[in-house]
Amino acid sequence: MNGRTKKKLVKEIKVNLDKCIGCRACEVACSGFHATPKYSSINPARSRIRVVTDLVNDVLVPIRAGDYASSECTGRQSFTIDGKEYSECTFCTVSCPARDLFREPDSGLPLKCDMCEDVPALAEPMCVQVCRVGALVYSEREEEREAKPKLGQMEFALQTLVEKHGLESVLDTVARMAKKG
Numbered sequence: 001m002n003g004r005t006k007k008k009l010v011k012e013i014k015v016n017l018d019k020c021i022g023c024r025a026c027e028v029a030c031s032g033f034h035a036t037p038k039y040s041s042i043n044p045a046r047s048r049i050r051v052v053t054d055l056v057n058d059v060l061v062p063i064r065a066g067d068y069a070s071s072e073c074t075g076r077q078s079f080t081i082d083g084k085e086y087s088e089c090t091f092c093t094v095s096c097p098a099r100d101l102f103r104e105p106d107s108g109l110p111l112k113c114d115m116c117e118d119v120p121a122l123a124e125p126m127c128v129q130v131c132r133v134g135a136l137v138y139s140e141r142e143e144e145r146e147a148k149p150k151l152g153q154m155e156f157a158l159q160t161l162v163e164k165h166g167l168e169s170v171l172d173t174v175a176r177m178a179k180k181g
């Protein structure tokens with residue numbers, strides 16, 4: 001480790017479940033903001049935030065779309081607690097090939113929350129702006145992260161070979177090539 005660090009801006013939206021009233025304004029705002037052209041249509045099915053019902057605790061939970069999983073999750077358990085059914089998928093934020101919660105309805109492409117990145121930048125993401133009861137709270141903080149050195153083409157190729165075949169094998173091959181040359 002060379003000890004070099006760089007600062008990264010981390011954006012977060014915290015959810016206060018006690019405040020959410022299930023109005024779904026966040027879904028409307030997100031889908032409008034991401035329509036092409038902007039605000040030309042509203043379709044919550046295209047929203048990167050969806051309000052689902054937590055059947056166990058009988059509360060509404062706004063969930064944002066996370067990363068896309070290329071393979072189907074094997075979790076299919078469901079539990080019945082106090083007479084209510086709980087599905088494993090309920091709180092998963094992944095845009096999943098087995099479930100269409102976070103998929104663009106026409107194309108089937110996965111949707112992902114981009115924190116409403118725009119130029120010029122918004123003061124707060126759209127879903128936070130329209131949530132009048134303060135159930136969504138936006139925050140930013142800077143984190144120090146270790147800076148990964150930028151690799152040149154040659155280094156990158158060598159690193160890939162070493163990861164695939166091991167250092168010894170790569171060095172042997174280079175030595176043999178050098179002898180031939």
Ligand code: SF4
Nearest residue numbers: 020021023024026131
């Ligand atoms: S806008 Fe706020 S209160 Fe309304 S559903 Fe979304 S998170 Fe809940």
Ligand code: SF4
Nearest residue numbers: 030049113116125127
């Ligand atoms: S931050 Fe923006 S993209 Fe993400 S869910 Fe909220 S409105 Fe949608």
